[in-house]
Amino acid sequence: MEKSKKKFSIKERLLTFKHVFCGFKVLWAEEHNARIHIIVSVIVVILGALLDISLTEWLIVLVLIGLVLSLEIINTSIENICDYISPEWHMIIKKIKDLAAAAVFLAAMISVVCRIIIFLPKLCDFFI
Numbered sequence: 001m002e003k004s005k006k007k008f009s010i011k012e013r014l015l016t017f018k019h020v021f022c023g024f025k026v027l028w029a030e031e032h033n034a035r036i037h038i039i040v041s042v043i044v045v046i047l048g049a050l051l052d053i054s055l056t057e058w059l060i061v062l063v064l065i066g067l068v069l070s071l072e073i074i075n076t077s078i079e080n081i082c083d084y085i086s087p088e089w090h091m092i093i094k095k096i097k098d099l100a101a102a103a104v105f106l107a108a109m110i111s112v113v114c115r116i117i118i119f120l121p122k123l124c125d126f127f128i
Contacts, residue, residue, distance in 0.1 A: 027073060034072045037108070041065045044115060051122040061118065064111040071107050075100040 027034045048061055078100040082093045 023073065027076060031072065031076050033104070034069070034076065037068055037072055041069070044119075047119060051119065051126065053118060053122065057118045060114060064107075064114055068104065068107045068111050071104045075104045 028038070044061060044065070048058060053061070079097055082096055086093045
């Protein structure tokens with residue numbers, strides 16, 4: 001049956017979440033940088049709770065966490081596709097992988113700067 005003619009099914013929609021969890025499992029098991037991002041994100045969320053950051057600051061922190069982790073997932077997907085298409089080294093594949101890695105790095109560095117802007121004054125108030 002064509003995809004567009006299938007009836008909507010809540011059960012089928014819920015079953016698609018197994019793919020989501022499989023993706024997170026692969027990410028955690030195979031990607032060292034993703035583990036670092038996840039651990040840092042947990043620390044930041046705990047720190048945000050302890051320092052009672054504002055609603056706006058929470059929104060910024062959570063959007064940045066989502067952005068960095070999403071880009072890490074996309075980067076991992078691109079790397080896997082490239083490795084599948086061209087297992088041997090190729091200059092174009094290297095360029096594609098480098099660009100994807102640069103996207104994650106840029107988002108992570110912007111995230112670090114924003115977190116410093118949010119947390120440094122609160123940490124200074126806490127310790128001084």
